[in-house]
Amino acid sequence: MSGPALRDVTLRDGLQLTGKPLPTATKVALVRTLLAAGIPELEIGSMARGDLVPPMADSLDVVAALTPDELDRCWIWVATPRHVEKAVAAGAKNVQYCFSVSDAHNKANIGRLTEDSLAAMPAAIEIAKAAGGRIQLTLATAFTCPFDGPVDPDRVRAIVDDPRTEGSDDVVLADTLGQAYPAEVEELFAAVAPLAGDRRLIFHGHDTWGTGVANSLAAHRGGAVMVDGALGGLGGCPFAPGASGNTATEDLLFATRPDYLTPAVFGTLVKAGEDLLAELGEQSRSKAAQGARSKAEAFGWVVAS
Known part of the structure; x- marks a missing residue:
């Protein structure tokens, strides 16, 4: 069985906790580097309020700078129908409608109960589809909540099976805190898969x-066809105490070896991650990126300085 595809989320989830803003032109250049490397899909921004999540304040400027073909492969985070409206009006084609399985985190992150977000989803779907776009059902805290602890898998299954989510193109289950372990991840995806229908699992x-x-x-193994990662393991949720960086894009690619990943492409991505982290003043958490700079020159994946 071939491995899962990768979506790089550096420019959304990866930047959320960084203290230094990244210029729009730098973001656009990174989008093009990642797409040219062969990464099939990207998260490029968020409709979160710029005063609450400053690194996301220029997300629509990033959208405006990209071509329609590039935007076909890019996603914008949204939490309300109004967010969808604004994103598609700016040219975005794909939106991630996100809310938390746990009420406590949804209130901290979005300011409303889970049921309120779920009730608004049909309107969000209608707006996205009318614009010819795609929309994902994205469930944060699908495994644990920073305020309430473990999340009941039946609550996740009920949301995926809720008629109000019909019309979404994908189902994304998020281990927001990174506290899940492999057996429970596989079990939850296997339990959700029969309810997802034709929707991709991510x-x-x-x-x-x-x-x-x-x-x-x-x-x-449980049915996901795509997984998310960020360069250098950047990222985390500003409204989830205890969350740290995303799984590193470099680590996921080195482990899964998609067809487009040659040592040369890997080297390009390692360098892109290093340049980004240096500009942000952040440390890399990627073991594969560190290995790529080792002295084991006989190994073809080591990147020359």
């Missing part, structure tokens, strides 16, 4: 407890 993982790659591979 795993959004964090590497807080060092299980990011293992959980991503477990999600694939």
Whole structure:
């Protein structure tokens, strides 16, 4: 069985906790570097309020700078029908309608109860579809909540099976805190798969407890066809105490070896991650990126300085 496809989320989830803003032109250049490398899909921004999540304030400027073909492969985070309206009006084609399975985190992150977000989803779907776009059902805290602890898998299944989510193109289950372990990830995806119908299953993982790659591979065994990662393991939710960086894009690619990943392409991505982290003043959490700079020159994946 081939491995899962990768979506890089550096420019959305990866930047959320960084203290230094990234210029719009730098973001656009990184989008083009990642797409040219062969990465099939990207998260490029969010409709979150710029005063609350400053690194996302220029997301629509990024959208405006990209071509329609590039936007076909890019996603924007949204939480309300109004967000969808604004995103598609700016030219975005694909939106991730996100809310949390746990009420406590949804209130902290979005300011409303889970049921309120679910009730608004049909309107969000209608707006996205009218614009010829795609929309994902994205469930944060699908495994654990920073305020309430473990999340009941039946609650996840009920949301995926709710008629109000019909019309979404994908189902994304997020281990927002990185506290899940492989067996439970595989089990939840296997339980959700029969309810998802034709919708793709996607795993959004964090590497807080060092299980990011293992959980991503477990999600694939359970039915996920795509997993999320960020360069250097950047990222985390500003409204989820205890969350750390995403699973590193470099680590996921090195583990899954998609057809487009040659040592030369890998080297390009390692360098892109290093340049980004240097500009942001952040440290890399990627083991594969560190290995690529080792002295084991006889190994073809080592990147020359």
